[in-house]
Amino acid sequence: MFSRAYKMVVTVPPLLWVTIFLLVPYLLMFCYSFWTVSASQTIVHSWTFDNYKDLLQKPVYWQTLLRSMWVAARVMLFSLALGYPLAYFLSFYAGARKDWLYQMVIIPLWVSYLVRAYAWKTILGSDGVLNTLLQYVHVTHHPLDFLLYSPFAVVLTLTHIYTPFTFLPIYAALEHIPRNLVEASHDLGATPAQTFWKVIFPLSIPGVLAGATFAFVLSLGDFLAPSLLGGPSGIMISNIVVSLFGAAYNWPLGAAISLAMLVLVVSLLVVSERLEKKWSFS
Amino acid sequence: MELLVSGGSNPVSRSGWLGVHVVAVFGFLYLPIVILVLYSFNGQGVGGFPPRNLTLDWYRILFADSAIWDSVFNSLEVALAAMLIALIFGIPAALALDRAQFPGKALFRRLVLLPLILPGIITGLSLLMLFNFAGKHLDLLTIILGHGTALISVATTEVFAGLQKLDRAQEEASLDLGANYWQTFWRITLPNLKLSIIGAALLIFTLSMDEIAVSFFLIGRENTLPLEIWGRLRRGITPEINAVSTIIFLFSLAAIVVWYRLRTSAESRQDS
Numbered sequence: 001m002f003s004r005a006y007k008m009v010v011t012v013p014p015l016l017w018v019t020i021f022l023l024v025p026y027l028l029m030f031c032y033s034f035w036t037v038s039a040s041q042t043i044v045h046s047w048t049f050d051n052y053k054d055l056l057q058k059p060v061y062w063q064t065l066l067r068s069m070w071v072a073a074r075v076m077l078f079s080l081a082l083g084y085p086l087a088y089f090l091s092f093y094a095g096a097r098k099d100w101l102y103q104m105v106i107i108p109l110w111v112s113y114l115v116r117a118y119a120w121k122t123i124l125g126s127d128g129v130l131n132t133l134l135q136y137v138h139v140t141h142h143p144l145d146f147l148l149y150s151p152f153a154v155v156l157t158l159t160h161i162y163t164p165f166t167f168l169p170i171y172a173a174l175e176h177i178p179r180n181l182v183e184a185s186h187d188l189g190a191t192p193a194q195t196f197w198k199v200i201f202p203l204s205i206p207g208v209l210a211g212a213t214f215a216f217v218l219s220l221g222d223f224l225a226p227s228l229l230g231g232p233s234g235i236m237i238s239n240i241v242v243s244l245f246g247a248a249y250n251w252p253l254g255a256a257i258s259l260a261m262l263v264l265v266v267s268l269l270v271v272s273e274r275l276e277k278k279w280s281f282s
Numbered sequence: 283m284e285l286l287v288s289g290g291s292n293p294v295s296r297s298g299w300l301g302v303h304v305v306a307v308f309g310f311l312y313l314p315i316v317i318l319v320l321y322s323f324n325g326q327g328v329g330g331f332p333p334r335n336l337t338l339d340w341y342r343i344l345f346a347d348s349a350i351w352d353s354v355f356n357s358l359e360v361a362l363a364a365m366l367i368a369l370i371f372g373i374p375a376a377l378a379l380d381r382a383q384f385p386g387k388a389l390f391r392r393l394v395l396l397p398l399i400l401p402g403i404i405t406g407l408s409l410l411m412l413f414n415f416a417g418k419h420l421d422l423l424t425i426i427l428g429h430g431t432a433l434i435s436v437a438t439t440e441v442f443a444g445l446q447k448l449d450r451a452q453e454e455a456s457l458d459l460g461a462n463y464w465q466t467f468w469r470i471t472l473p474n475l476k477l478s479i480i481g482a483a484l485l486i487f488t489l490s491m492d493e494i495a496v497s498f499f500l501i502g503r504e505n506t507l508p509l510e511i512w513g514r515l516r517r518g519i520t521p522e523i524n525a526v527s528t529i530i531f532l533f534s535l536a537a538i539v540v541w542y543r544l545r546t547s548a549e550s551r552q553d554s
Contacts, residue, residue: 001453001454002381002463003463005463006381006463007378007381007382009374010374010375010377010378010381010382011374011382011384013370013371013374014371014372014374014375014378014390014394014434015378015384015390017371017431017434018371018375018390018393018394018431018434021409021412021427021431022393022394022396022397022408022431023393024412025408025411025412026408028408028411028412028415029407029408032411082307082310085300085303085304085307086307088300089300089301089303089304090304093300093301103538103542104308105311107535107538108312108315110488110531110534110535110537111315111318111527111531111534112492112527112530112531113492113494114492114494114508114511114515115511115523115527115530115531116314116315118318118511118515118519118523118527119314119317119318119527120314121515122317122318122321122328122519123313123314123317125329127329127330128328128329129317129321129329129330129331131329132329132330132331133331136331136332160310160311163307163310163311164311213399217399217401218399218401221400221401221402221403221404222401222495223403223495224494224495224498224512228515238401238403241403241407242403242498245407245499251411254407255407255411258403258407258408261401261404262400262404265399265404266396269399
């Protein structure tokens with residue numbers, strides 16, 4: 001029903017914009033990752049695999065990448081462990097308070113990411129709220145200094161940030177489960193545990209996958225929480241990239257690492273999308 | 283779900299433990315926010331239990347702090363401009379995905395939505411390389427372009443969802459009765475998408491005000507608010523940061539309430 005001209009008008013401008021500001025930059029990143037930096041600190045446009053060799057051969061890069069994945073995996077698991085029961089409670093037990101509680105989960109998302117990371121810093125620091133509280137009630141007499149500037153602080157903060165994001169798709173999936181399926185399971189004599197594991201949980205898997213992917217991918221690329229709360233032992237791969245684009249001035253190597261991250265992230269998205277389709281029942 | 287509660291062998295403790303878990307999760311989600319607001323009134327710095335010498339001094343210092351207010355105005359400028367870009371390109375993108383067939387449509391859809399799920403560092407760095415390659419020096423405009431581009435995804439997602447609920451017959455009727463495409467767009471399509479567009483605009487505005495990972499790489503000499511805060515966090519922290527964060531939080535809350543009212547009143551009008 002729409003004319004050719006109409007379709008052109010709605011298609012061409014966004015297509016052009018997205019090409020210039022998304023596609024071309026990704027392609028540039030790809031090109032940069034094969035270039036090098038000369039001794040005089042200029043970028044040489046000659047093509048080489050050296051950056052990728054560095055990435056695979058120098059332990060600092062791949063070890064940090066693995067460590068970042070381990071941090072991201074923990075954030076993902078904790079967010080699921082916190083978010084799933086929350087979503088389950090809201091969907092099946094909250095009754096009339098459901099909408100109100102839902103808004104309560106969303107509200108923390110409106111507090112700036114940076115501000116929440118900062119708030120955890122003021123809680124976990126050696127003269128922070130938690131340590132002074134513990135000393136005030138005489139649980140300890142010296143501040144516990146492992147709380148801040150550690151991978152623990154990074155995992156805690158990122159879990160705090162991504163739990164509501166993990167909650168959202170799980171809640172949406174649970175809300176879509178036809179309630180008569182649950183009733184049928186009961187009528188046929190299943191216990192609540194059996195109903196949960198055989199009916200509810202399998203139907204919520206697409207939401208779990210979406211939430212898990214979100215938490216993993218966004219934690220993996222984070223550089224703000226580690227540089228604010230991580231200390232030397234909490235450095236993540238994006239912190240290395242930031243320094244390569246700043247003081248260390250090696251854009252090509254930074255581009256190679258970013259591109260490796262991009263490929264990893266996009267493959268995860270594709271796999272998770274496939275799995276979600278496979279598990280969805282509609 | 284009375285059936286679930288009454289059917290189990292030990293149902294009360296089952297939902298009881300779940301209740302404890304839910305309370306604990308809410309405690310975890312709200313603890314930093316409560317601490318943040320509480321310590322914005324603390325006379326003795328950002329930590330330290332119990333809070334002492336409650337005061338409004340940090341708010342006084344904040345209101346006299348011109349660097350913060352400059353960054354607030356920069357952020358407002360960026361957010362407004364980014365919102366316009368995202369809507370001007372995001373709404374047609376949603377229409378295109380809904381109504382047009384063209385080569386590369388699947389790739390286009392993925393590209394548009396990618397910044398939503400990609401870590402900000404990748405979007406920021408790839409744009410930094412573009413501006414560097416094009417010889418564009420970094421200023422607020424580069425941040426505007428960055429936010430606008432990244433947030434097209436939000437406008438497209440929201441408007442596309444709105445289009446799925448749109449009654450096609452109205453547009454067909456308008457075209458059959460002799461209105462041209464332009465008139466139909468302004469008088470039928472756009473008014474029907476009003477809620478999706480306002481929702482997208484509010485979301486884009488708030489996300490842009492808060493954005494830091496993309497801005498981090500595209501910043502020139504003028505700071506946005508999150509980058510101004512970031513700079514201060516590295517120099518040593520005072521409850522002034524808590525005070526400015528508390529004020530922004532209150533504004534965001536007000537935005538949610540406005541949006542929620544708008545939506546519920548529109549939904550009740552549709553229902554009646």
